[in-house]
Amino acid sequence: MRWLKSISFGAICALATTIILAMVAILIGDVVWYGRERLTFEFITARPRMGITEGGVFPAIVGTVFLVVLMTIAVVPLGVATAVYLNEYARRDSKLVLAVRLAIQNLAGVPAIVFGLFGCGFFILFIGRGIDVAGFGGRLVFGQPCILWASLTMALLTLPTVVVATEEALRAVPQVYREAACALGATRWQVVSRIVLPQSVGGILTGAILAVSRGTGEVAPIMFTGVAYLLPYLPDKLTSQFMHLGYHIYVLATQSPNVEATRPLLYSSVLLLLILTFALNLTGILIRSRIRRRLRTG
């Protein structure tokens, strides 16, 4: 009786693992199977036509890239500086370090839609309107949804990812390097900028890549901070609205007047997004596992 019970516990755990593997396989298999046909060169380079039942997703790709580039410019310096502070400048157990860590943990848990609300209330209505009143005589320029505010909102959402990844890399730099540099008379910033940061490029890259992957697919925070349903033009300045791959999938799946006609395009959009996020995540995971190995051996 007892051996039966012990075998069944192991079996239940194995079953759970099988279920996860199966779920992932089914999801990916379904998307690849139905999406591969229409994922052509034309699909990537053409604009949507015929009420988004024909054509491609080119504007959505451009918008996503624009968004992600702006977001990276904002989030990487901030995230890296925070990680440098936590790991190089602050005393290990100070109250402030604890508070910053707590803030990062909780920031990571805030629902994406709340970031969207915040972007609307803070960036658009407070900062944007403020700029308009101060610099444009109240004319509506920055005080409306646009790619600048969407990317800053996204930057806030991905900040914990960058901080955590960078910190991990900073910790992997052996302490003796710092001590050696200090012994040679280097100041703290010289140690950080010439020794520690060059050694942690991998981790910073991982953080940036994972953040980009998140920014490519996350929809909720940009829904009312700048994304548009369908645009005849490409975004060309900070105050334009933009199309986004993830949002485009949402639109195709739920707002289409003719579900059957958009289905092939919907599937290939999902496949494209999955390929992008998987490629980004895999790169990030690979770099990270190399850092972890060094952390263990070093």
Place this chain on the structure above:
Amino acid sequence: MKVTSPSHDSSSGPSTASPHPAAHDLLGRRSRRLEAVIEVAIRASAFGVIAALLLIFVFIGKEALPVFYSEEVRQEVDMRRLFLPLKLDGGSGFVWQPVATVPKYSLLPLFLGTLKATVVALVISVPIGIGTAVFCSEFAPQWLREIVKPVVELLAGIPSVVIGFFALMVLASWLQSAFGWGVRLNAITAGIGLSLAVIPIVFTVAEDALTAVPSSYRDGSLALGASTAQTAWRVVLPAALPGIFAACVLGFGRAFGETMIVLMASGNAATMSLDPTQSFRSFSATIAAEMAEVSRGSAHYHVLFFIGALLFVLTFLANFFGHWYVSRLRAKLQGKTR
């Protein structure tokens, strides 16, 4: 590794004789000022993270507060009407109907909907996530572990809009034809979709907790003649229990605030039912669906921010306690092994 000597950035090395002793200083005055500026900038960005969290709280709260005091808003809605039964034509009840001649903002249907989907998601993802974590840390050989973990990481990387798409287009049809439900988009469909987003969190936290259990526990148990499964069930799992609990709490936080999956797969009908085979409307989906159409400053607008504040506070508490449990577990296990 390239170690550049720090002395080369001031031209006055020890070799150039200088008339004043201060010139022997490795740093000139200008680079010392630069150093100070950089340190301030780095400190400022660390404070910036705390400030960001506070700003989120302040700005969501600022737009939510008029629900309490603004006369104009209170003509349409107040605390009583948000939480207590409304007087309707045929008696009283709870109705979410923000666009109507007499707008009705009862939060209870939304709360029930959110809760329904969250419970379904946790019922699925907690056993699967923890089971897989136990399998990985206690039973699986190394090579299998190196397959399962990246797969879960990939699952964590799938954007929620893709999971929502899958639940809406594929899962819903399969489940409906399998069980013959009258409503295609319901709490079970959305809950299964949600569980795909929650499983990676539960797995990661639980696995962390299990591997934090010292191997001396396992060795002791095995030496006493227990099998691997007995050790896992009677020794390792109880030792890691706070971490397992934290995994559930963090999973709850994720499921409760998740937007896109629920928005796409829930049917978005604000019904007052606990039946999981009925459509529902969640807090997060309500914000996502209605925010774009409200006019700024209307009662509806402030109620949406009020919902956002509720979501923020609830997920904040879930995260806070989740991480607190994790750190307590760490301290406990480390204290015992020392």
